[in-house]
Amino acid sequence: MPHLIEDYALIGDTQTGALVGPDGTTDWLCLPDFDSSAVFAGLLGTEQHGFWRIGPAHAEGTLPPVASSRRYRPQSLILETEWHLPGHGTVRVTDLMPTGEGAPRLIRLVEGITGRVRMRSELHATVNYGQHTATPSERDGRTVFPVSTGVLWLDTSADIPLGAGGEFTIGEGDSVTFALTWQPGTAVAPQPPDARDALLRTQAYWHTWAAQSTYRGPYAEAVTRSAITLKALTHAPTGAPVAALTSSLPETIGGIRNWDYRYTWLRDAAMTMIALLCLGYLDEARAWRAWLLRVIAADLQNLQIMYGIRGERDLSETELGWLPGYEKSGPVRLGNGAATQLQLDVYGEVIDALYQAHLAGLEPDPEATRLMVGLVTQLEQLWSVPDAGIWEVRGPARHFVHSKVMVWVALDRVIKLIQSGDATGPLERWRKLRDTIWREVCEKGYDPVRNTFTQSYGSKELDASLLLIPQMGFLPPDDKRVIGTIEAIQRELSTPDGFIERYPTKGEDAGVDGLPGDEGAFLLCTFWMADDLAMIGREDEARQLFDKLLALRGDLGLLAEEWDPRLKRQVGNYPQAFSHIGLILVAVRRFSTPEPLSLPAQRSTEADLSAAPAPQ
Numbered sequence: 001m002p003h004l005i006e007d008y009a010l011i012g013d014t015q016t017g018a019l020v021g022p023d024g025t026t027d028w029l030c031l032p033d034f035d036s037s038a039v040f041a042g043l044l045g046t047e048q049h050g051f052w053r054i055g056p057a058h059a060e061g062t063l064p065p066v067a068s069s070r071r072y073r074p075q076s077l078i079l080e081t082e083w084h085l086p087g088h089g090t091v092r093v094t095d096l097m098p099t100g101e102g103a104p105r106l107i108r109l110v111e112g113i114t115g116r117v118r119m120r121s122e123l124h125a126t127v128n129y130g131q132h133t134a135t136p137s138e139r140d141g142r143t144v145f146p147v148s149t150g151v152l153w154l155d156t157s158a159d160i161p162l163g164a165g166g167e168f169t170i171g172e173g174d175s176v177t178f179a180l181t182w183q184p185g186t187a188v189a190p191q192p193p194d195a196r197d198a199l200l201r202t203q204a205y206w207h208t209w210a211a212q213s214t215y216r217g218p219y220a221e222a223v224t225r226s227a228i229t230l231k232a233l234t235h236a237p238t239g240a241p242v243a244a245l246t247s248s249l250p251e252t253i254g255g256i257r258n259w260d261y262r263y264t265w266l267r268d269a270a271m272t273m274i275a276l277l278c279l280g281y282l283d284e285a286r287a288w289r290a291w292l293l294r295v296i297a298a299d300l301q302n303l304q305i306m307y308g309i310r311g312e313r314d315l316s317e318t319e320l321g322w323l324p325g326y327e328k329s330g331p332v333r334l335g336n337g338a339a340t341q342l343q344l345d346v347y348g349e350v351i352d353a354l355y356q357a358h359l360a361g362l363e364p365d366p367e368a369t370r371l372m373v374g375l376v377t378q379l380e381q382l383w384s385v386p387d388a389g390i391w392e393v394r395g396p397a398r399h400f401v402h403s404k405v406m407v408w409v410a411l412d413r414v415i416k417l418i419q420s421g422d423a424t425g426p427l428e429r430w431r432k433l434r435d436t437i438w439r440e441v442c443e444k445g446y447d448p449v450r451n452t453f454t455q456s457y458g459s460k461e462l463d464a465s466l467l468l469i470p471q472m473g474f475l476p477p478d479d480k481r482v483i484g485t486i487e488a489i490q491r492e493l494s495t496p497d498g499f500i501e502r503y504p505t506k507g508e509d510a511g512v513d514g515l516p517g518d519e520g521a522f523l524l525c526t527f528w529m530a531d532d533l534a535m536i537g538r539e540d541e542a543r544q545l546f547d548k549l550l551a552l553r554g555d556l557g558l559l560a561e562e563w564d565p566r567l568k569r570q571v572g573n574y575p576q577a578f579s580h581i582g583l584i585l586v587a588v589r590r591f592s593t594p595e596p597l598s599l600p601a602q603r604s605t606e607a608d609l610s611a612a613p614a615p616q
């Protein structure tokens, strides 16, 4: 039976990842890549849809025992789950996925710490996200499961029969290993792994990676966990980050807001890179830039807002009717209909991330500069068109204020590059356009009566994306309109427990997003609020809010997309890059010692600001 979302641990190899529950059950694993079919899809249904449990044996009809303690080995993605069983003993299961081995592999190492404990391994692999059971068979003395996208090879040193599972006893000082390896077929049998060696290599990999972080400050442990999570969600073979590990974890339990996040949004990827750059990571930004140049530069006229990790363009949405959904929250969706939307903000996000990479010292690439100039050239025609906005609304297109602000960002960063001699382009024309957009936003996107920017031109609604106005340097934090907007959002979009919703939803009537039902507080938006509060001098409140956000994390420090203030639990896809990006950026910008290496670019000169209409 699936657990609370925040109770799942992530393990991964930067190609795919698994979710492991506190009873030692792996309920989610797509192989060989993040976006491949799930061989364990119990997360979105029941045991019949696939799982692999290793834990203390339990009587038929009872629930498997939940661990007494869990932790990641420090600075790693290696999970240790321990059960202390009075009268029997203590046993530990260490879970990991070695990186860079080509064939994805899940290794589970069982060790007796004290006493003698009866253990059980039970593996139910499935074909096509739990649609059919994969029947095990024997090959060269090993167990294989054909799962249509490939073959799983199960190796173990435990004294159990070949097949899907069995029981064994583990005494103090004993250890047995299990390894599940994916291969494209049975033609070449994988080498049975040396689990101890894999453990040491995997630990060295994560230690070396985590040690490169430049963050110094009071939140080092949380920042490291978030950074490792972002790295784990970045597909090493292609350089493409996915938005989250899962598909269809619901934004409301029982609701229909269930989406597939195993793709590369230009927006989420760009923000991931900015967060990693702030911690000093350049290699990931370089690989992402290469992905971007392969995937979007070749066909700029037909830019999509998201792609598959290998640059796939067709992400048509379908529903998996045989999966009931997490806690019966259907439908379970594959693909994502948002792929064909116009979302103007992605231009700003991509250009800003490339610009931040440039400031952080990533070696110049003339193709990347051409890409930025090409994107801005497109915006000259597109910027005044209504769009679907950052939240990918499925209702009518609008002139979203955040979208226009991000168009301004796109122009602003390229103008700065031209000014510094790092790019060439029609400087005066683009300066004029940047100022035109700036004035239009301040006139049409601002409500002088309420002293707040609004969700879209002429609308009375608010939107948490407006919190980015000072962060992007569109207006300074001490501007009266900025302070008014932050206060209005805090007043009108806060949940009773003080977290921030992204915009008002309308219950069973479709609101701006065109969808029925409500959703939880959006964690990224709440991090933005903490950032803004600090920017306007309310540092104590900012820290309190940041601490409250950290307290929402499960015992392993991971965050989903949203928080349900009524049920007091995390909801939405998990772990979600957005939320971990928010955590890192606030920690680096507001709570790091000494000064962070790179902050978002502010407006270039006082002269720029003097062009702004005076606040009302």
Ligand SMILES: OC[C@H]1O[C@H](O[C@H]2O[C@H](CO)[C@@H](O)[C@H](O)[C@H]2O)[C@H](O)[C@@H](O)[C@@H]1O
Residues within 6 Å of the ligand: 243, 257, 259, 260, 261, 265, 267, 268, 336, 337, 338, 390, 391, 392, 393, 394, 513, 578
């Ligand atoms: O809730 C509506 C939309 O939700 C998804 O979009 C959200 O996730 C994206 C990936 O993290 C993010 O870029 C976007 O800003 C979020 O609103 C979903 O993919 C959409 O199809 C859906 O309309």
